[in-house]
Amino acid sequence: MDYRYIYLIGFFPVLLLYWWHRSKRKAMFQAELKESIEQGLNEPPSLHPVVDLARCIGSGSCAKACPEQALGIVDGKAVLINAASCIGHGACMAACPVEAITLVFGTEKRGIDIPLVSPEFETNVPGIFVAGELGGMGLIRKAAEQGRQAMDFIKKRSNGQCDLDVMIVGCGPAGLSAGLAAMQHKLRFKLIEQEDSLGGSVYHYPRQKVAMTAPVVLAIVGKMRFGEVQKEKLLEFWEGVVEKTGLTIAFRERMESVESDGDGFWVKTSKGRYKARSVLLTIGRRGTPRKLGVPGEESSKVVYRLVDPAQYEGQAVLVVGGGDSALEAAIALAETPGTDVILSYRSEAFSRVKQKNRTKLEALEAGGRLRVMLKSKVGRIDKQAVEIDWQGVCHMYSNDAVIVCAGGELPTPLLQKMGVHFETKHGAA
Known part of the structure; x- marks a missing residue:
């Protein structure tokens, strides 16, 4: 008896099931892409993946790794089928076996303004620094690294002539990391956050969504001992870091203006006015929540x-x-x-x-x-x-x-008033 025929007979149903499942998923992805286009939801809001179709092998690893189900396989290639739901954490890029994915800002149709910064994260206005999402870095690990690295350069500018060596605006990944680095460098600093919680954009992620896909090193704390992590666990970790290190955060304090004055800046907030040698902006791209402007809106409810x-x-x-x-x-x-x-x-x-x-x-x-x-x-x-x-x-x-x-109201006009220059990204990293 030729056992090869028996093996082929046994393998045929498996192959049939595989092709049926693949065809079903293909039809589902195509339907989602069509629906997204029809409803005008095919323009990504911020940082998002772009697939090199010449390199993509259609493995589906990126689609499986995306918690928001923003990617799918259409005609054998990875496609952003639900762009509006993409939050740009980069899980897809890390999962791609052939490095066919790049994370970029903006598209051909809709550009996104990004501040021009030097390799030291300093804008064209000497003393004003930008790190994290506002500067074009949506990945949490990279944003935290930028916050720490920016503080290394800010330390060199400190001259002891101002009340603060640095005002840090925003308490997301970059701001938290910068605050810890400022503590490590023994700088005089103030870390303000317009909302009542830390985490920045991460705080607004959907429940149990993967927020970070690689470890990061924090000043004082050292290396975070986890890779892929959900939003809730990451926020819990950060809250523990704040409690353990004694990092002081001024919640519900919003930056209103920054004016140059001699060797520093006057930073006006919703709660005071401070003279700082440098200003580090680590705010996200969500901006300040747009208000209704009606009587009673200031109520705590x-x-x-x-x-x-x-x-x-x-x-x-x-x-x-x-x-x-x-x-x-x-x-x-x-x-x-x-x-x-x-x-x-x-x-x-x-x-x-x-x-x-x-x-x-x-x-x-x-x-x-x-x-x-x-x-x-x-x-x-x-x-x-x-x-x-x-x-x-x-x-x-x-x-x-x-x-x-x-x-939200984007911070672009406020930064332009400070004199910060921008460049418009049309699908560029």
Whole structure:
């Protein structure tokens, strides 16, 4: 008996199953890419992968490594099928076996402004430094390295003539690393963060998403002993570092202006005015949350992101905005037991949002789990209520919390006012 035929007969069903699975995945990726293009979601928001199609072998390693499922295999090559969901942590680039992926800013259609900096991370304005995401480095490991390295150069500029050797603005990966390096160099510094939490852009990543894919060295602490790590674990690690080292962070303090004065700069913040020899900007590209500009918005019950839906259980919550972040916040809250949710949006229809969010929102609205108010505008926010102008008529609703998801105001104009020059990236690293 020729056993080769037996082996071939046994192998044929496996081969058939493999091709069926591959065809199914190909159809799924093609459908997702088509949907993304139709909905205008095929333009990446920031740092994103570009695939060298000549080098790509279609292994699918990048697609498997992407927690956001932003990449897929179409016609045997890796393609960014869901660009709007890409957060640029570089897991795909690290997973590619043939180094066919490069991370870049901007596209041919939409350029992104990046500050011009020297190899020492100094801008064209002597004494103003930029590190991390704002300077074009979205990878957490590299951003942290830049923060530490920038502080090495800033140390050389210190002359003891100002109140501070350096003002560090932003408490993301680059800012945290820079703060630790400043402590190590025994510099006089202040680290400010406009929000009430550390982590910068990482804090806003979706739950349990992979945030970092390679170890990094921090001043004082040494090498972080993990590679691929989820957002929650990374934030927990950083909080432990702050507690262990005694790094002081001034939360809820926002930089408002920087003016040159002799051998340093006057830095005006929302809480004071400081004379600093150097300024290190480690702010992200999300910018300052865009506000509604209505009476009562300064209330502590108003926030600009949803962190944990469970904390609003049993409350009446207003979500304001019409993008994916607003829809996802409203959906998560509506799925929380006992929560009364209103979603307010000024336009007459949602545009440029993922179809799955639109579908889920419609289902929850049909089921009476939330109320969608299109063509509406918040008039004022009271202690226990909100006023909403809905289609020309003012209504008052009971309210315990307001979540504004209206995007952010990029820091570009503020930096340009300081004299910092920019270059526009159109798909360049």
